[in-house]
Amino acid sequence: MPTIFTPPQVDPRRKPDHSHDPGEGDHGSGRRPPIDKRTGGSDNGDGDNENWNDRPVGSRGPRERLSQTRIGIASALAGDMMFFIAIISAFFVTKGSGQINHYGEYVNTWHPTVIPTILRLNTAVLVLSSVTAEIARRSMFRENDAMDEWIGLGKPISRRAAIWLSATLALGIAFLAGQWIAWRQLAAEHVYFASNASSHFFYIITVAHAVHLFLGLVALVAALLSLRASRQFATRQIWVDTTVWYWHAMGGLWIFLFILLEFFQ
Amino acid sequence: MKHRTLGFAYLALSTAALLAGTTLSLLMRLHLAWPDWPLPLHGPILPEEYLGLVTLHGTLMLFFVLTIAPLWGFGSLILPAQIGSRRMAFPKLNSAAFWLLTASLLIVCASPFVPGGTAISGWTAYPPLSAVASAGPGQGLGMDLWLASIALFSLATCMAAVNMLTTIVCLRCDGMAWHRLPLTVWGWFTASLLSLPSFAVLLAALVLLFCDRHLHTGFFLPATLVVNGIVTHSPADGSPLLWLHLFWFFGHPEVYIAVLPGMGLVSMVLANFARRRVFAYRLMIAVMVLIGGIGILVWGHHMFVAGLSPFAGSAFAISSMAIAVPASAEVLSWIATVWGSRARLTTSMLFALGFVSLFITGGLTGPILAQPILDQYLHNTFFVVAHFHLIMAMAGVFGLYLATYYWFPLIASRTLNERLGKIHFWLTIFFAYSTFLPMHITGLAGEPRHYAQLTGIIGPSGTLLSSTMPLQRHITVSALCLALAQIPFFINLWITLRSPATSASNPWDATTMEWAPNAFSEDPAAPEPTTHVAPCEYSLDGETFHPQWQPVTQPNQPE
Numbered sequence: 001m002p003t004i005f006t007p008p009q010v011d012p013r014r015k016p017d018h019s020h021d022p023g024e025g026d027h028g029s030g031r032r033p034p035i036d037k038r039t040g041g042s043d044n045g046d047g048d049n050e051n052w053n054d055r056p057v058g059s060r061g062p063r064e065r066l067s068q069t070r071i072g073i074a075s076a077l078a079g080d081m082m083f084f085i086a087i088i089s090a091f092f093v094t095k096g097s098g099q100i101n102h103y104g105e106y107v108n109t110w111h112p113t114v115i116p117t118i119l120r121l122n123t124a125v126l127v128l129s130s131v132t133a134e135i136a137r138r139s140m141f142r143e144n145d146a147m148d149e150w151i152g153l154g155k156p157i158s159r160r161a162a163i164w165l166s167a168t169l170a171l172g173i174a175f176l177a178g179q180w181i182a183w184r185q186l187a188a189e190h191v192y193f194a195s196n197a198s199s200h201f202f203y204i205i206t207v208a209h210a211v212h213l214f215l216g217l218v219a220l221v222a223a224l225l226s227l228r229a230s231r232q233f234a235t236r237q238i239w240v241d242t243t244v245w246y247w248h249a250m251g252g253l254w255i256f257l258f259i260l261l262e263f264f265q
Numbered sequence: 266m267k268h269r270t271l272g273f274a275y276l277a278l279s280t281a282a283l284l285a286g287t288t289l290s291l292l293m294r295l296h297l298a299w300p301d302w303p304l305p306l307h308g309p310i311l312p313e314e315y316l317g318l319v320t321l322h323g324t325l326m327l328f329f330v331l332t333i334a335p336l337w338g339f340g341s342l343i344l345p346a347q348i349g350s351r352r353m354a355f356p357k358l359n360s361a362a363f364w365l366l367t368a369s370l371l372i373v374c375a376s377p378f379v380p381g382g383t384a385i386s387g388w389t390a391y392p393p394l395s396a397v398a399s400a401g402p403g404q405g406l407g408m409d410l411w412l413a414s415i416a417l418f419s420l421a422t423c424m425a426a427v428n429m430l431t432t433i434v435c436l437r438c439d440g441m442a443w444h445r446l447p448l449t450v451w452g453w454f455t456a457s458l459l460s461l462p463s464f465a466v467l468l469a470a471l472v473l474l475f476c477d478r479h480l481h482t483g484f485f486l487p488a489t490l491v492v493n494g495i496v497t498h499s500p501a502d503g504s505p506l507l508w509l510h511l512f513w514f515f516g517h518p519e520v521y522i523a524v525l526p527g528m529g530l531v532s533m534v535l536a537n538f539a540r541r542r543v544f545a546y547r548l549m550i551a552v553m554v555l556i557g558g559i560g561i562l563v564w565g566h567h568m569f570v571a572g573l574s575p576f577a578g579s580a581f582a583i584s585s586m587a588i589a590v591p592a593s594a595e596v597l598s599w600i601a602t603v604w605g606s607r608a609r610l611t612t613s614m615l616f617a618l619g620f621v622s623l624f625i626t627g628g629l630t631g632p633i634l635a636q637p638i639l640d641q642y643l644h645n646t647f648f649v650v651a652h653f654h655l656i657m658a659m660a661g662v663f664g665l666y667l668a669t670y671y672w673f674p675l676i677a678s679r680t681l682n683e684r685l686g687k688i689h690f691w692l693t694i695f696f697a698y699s700t701f702l703p704m705h706i707t708g709l710a711g712e713p714r715h716y717a718q719l720t721g722i723i724g725p726s727g728t729l730l731s732s733t734m735p736l737q738r739h740i741t742v743s744a745l746c747l748a749l750a751q752i753p754f755f756i757n758l759w760i761t762l763r764s765p766a767t768s769a770s771n772p773w774d775a776t777t778m779e780w781a782p783n784a785f786s787e788d789p790a791a792p793e794p795t796t797h798v799a800p801c802e803y804s805l806d807g808e809t810f811h812p813q814w815q816p817v818t819q820p821n822q823p824e
Contacts, residue, residue, distance in 0.1 A: 057439075079423045079465040082466055200500075
């Protein structure tokens with residue numbers, strides 16, 4: 001065979017050249033996968049080939065309710081953080097409110113409270129609980145497994161997530177138990193809520209956080225119940241996602257509060 | 266509950282609070298002018314009862330009327346339609362907020378009837394009066410009920426704010442971009458954004474006050490305090506100034522929450538009836554958000570005489586003067602929108618213009634009070650009372666009337682009678698000014714506020730108070746007339762609601778989405794609303810207009 005082929009003349013009555021239409025043509029990297037022309041197929045670079053964001057409300061795809069709930073919980077957490085910021089600013093103001101009395105002496109009645117060392121263990125427990133919670137949350141969104149559960153082929157994800165959420169619940173209860181022990185230890189040293197300015201803040205800060213964490217435990221129980229009882233997979237995803245983000249916020253807040261109480265008194 | 270029903274429910278709650286609060290204010294005025302006048306079935310009003318009236322009047326009006334009605338009342342009714350949605354983001358959360366607010370109102374209305382009576386520490390609840398139960402009548406159970414009520418209120422407001430914010434962010438329809446949102450929605454958005462941090466801080470302050478009252482702490486109480494001759498000790502050397510900081514960090518954004526939705530609505534209504542675009546529309550969006558933002562930084566101007574460092578006073582004076590800049594920009598935009606237009610002076614338009622007038626009058630005394638050296642003299646005088654009643658109470662109420670007259674065709678398929686509306690407007694604005702303008706004069710003379718007794722005082726104070734008494738009597742008579750001037754409004758409501766519904770769907774030729782034909786449709790098969798243009802698209806001669814829901818058929822539509 002000759003080593004050089006001369007390609008035969010192609011029929012000049014060619015089909016129209018679509019290679020420059022959006023979605024068609026080589027783009028230099030081989031043929032792109034076909035795009036569903038009904039949904040628009042606008043590849044605007046953010047992976048939104050299905051044009052989810054530009055559809056009317058209610059048809060924006062499987063993540064729509066989830067993103068609405070995330071924005072809701074984010075606003076609620078912003079407000080909640082302001083609650084703690086108010087208490088923390090009162091803490092700093094009270095700590096720094098030394099004054100010169102009418103004898104010309106500087107008086108500051110702030111006696112730092114030495115916090116029980118069990119709080120370090122509690123912090124570690126809470127961080128671990130955030131880890132387990134995040135494992136649970138991410139497992140809800142693993143696409144291949146989620147597909148099966150979405151269309152009703154069993155509940156592999158929900159079962160796995162339920163195990164990790166239960167671990168989070170157990171660790172959360174352990175944290176609260178540890179906080180309780182810390183309060184008993186302080187009470188044994190005769191440091192009560194009403195003892196002095198710094199104990200006021202120690203107790204109000206830890207109790208406020210514990211109340212919020214208890215609400216997080218209630219939410220975890222609700223999420224576990226929804227994994228069993230709720231019929232739509234998207235709803236289960238939303239329950240777990242919201243609860244875990246709230247849990248992370250409480251965990252992050254606790255780290256901040258712990259550093260405050262440990263090092264900034 | 267559907268958001269439309271909830272909107273009516275919130276408005277009903279606010280109306281009940283408004284009627285109660287107005288009655289209390291009239292009792293206050295009658296007592297000030299004629300102290301010996303006996304209240305029927307009761308006798309003369311005692312000083313502690315007067316202070317209880319002051320507390321309840323402030324609490325009911327600021328919290329239950331001016332926070333609920335413009336924001337959650339009209340917001341729940343109209344906001345979804347204005348952004349092209351048929352629902353809110355979290356209807357159950359909105360419902361829960363409503364029920365908490367109802368409980369809150371019932372608790373605070375129950376407080377006068379408990380042993381000891383209602384709290385007397387004002388809506389501001391300054392310690393040590395509010396922190397020590399023995400510090401005054403009503404400071405026991407009455408104060409506890411007030412605390413419980415406002416704590417529930419704060420929680421409910423945060424819930425409703427989360428709902429409103431998520432609705433605006435997520436549920437805007439196709440084409441409703443941020444720069445096409447009506448300024449009313451921007452007002453609701455900024456007010457909701459402000460509600461979250463401010464009410465959270467109030468809740469924290471209430472928790473600390475509760476601990477001081479019942480758990481023997483000393484967050485706000487100094488180490489040694491003498492209350493009614495009895496020496497009390499607190500375990501920590503706290504300071505009432507801490508409460509003032511926390512409370513006013515909430516309290517100042519609160520007044521912007523009360524007035525921002527009204528400001529947004531006024532811009533849109535002025536544009537509607539002047540048949541023009543809002544002057545500097547996108548700048549007004551930025552201005553509104555800026556007012557909200559700076560409003561978080563000015564709280565110390567309520568504390569100029571509280572013992573702050575003078576340097577802190579200067580800092581707050583600068584930020585308070587700074588907030589006059591975007592507020593003035595907003596006023597100039599209103600004026601420029603209507604200047605030279607042949608505006609159609611319907612009742613809604615008149616109330617919008619009345620809002621502008623009251624905003625200017627009340628606002629001009631703001632920079633005066635923002636200067637610490639002037640506030641040294643004017644603090645706690647009637648000058649301050651005049652300032653906030655004009656710019657917040659009267660302007661806020663005018664905003665509520667504006668919303669009622671403007672949206673009545675949407676809410677009730679009927680238009681309120683124009684003649685009665687105009688009578689209502691002119692009487693109200695005349696008596697509003699007649700009531701509150703003289704307070705500037707008495708305040709400048711040095712007349713203090715919160716005094717239960719303006720007569721029978723000896724010495725120089727007595728001379729001052731007797732010199733201002735004629736004006737005080739005038740103010741009382743005028744306040745009574747102001748209350749009576751609302752009768753035409755209720756007559757109007759009554760006769761309009763009893764008349765048959767009309768079919769005119771857009772009587773004001775408005776451009777915003779709530780006036781679209783299917784905006785409130787409950788039919789799930791109805792087409793989704795879509796927005797095509799910015800609001801206030803009027804032709805140059807004002808004759809034709811392009812509503813937001815109408816598709817664009819010609820190219821080069823101005824944005």
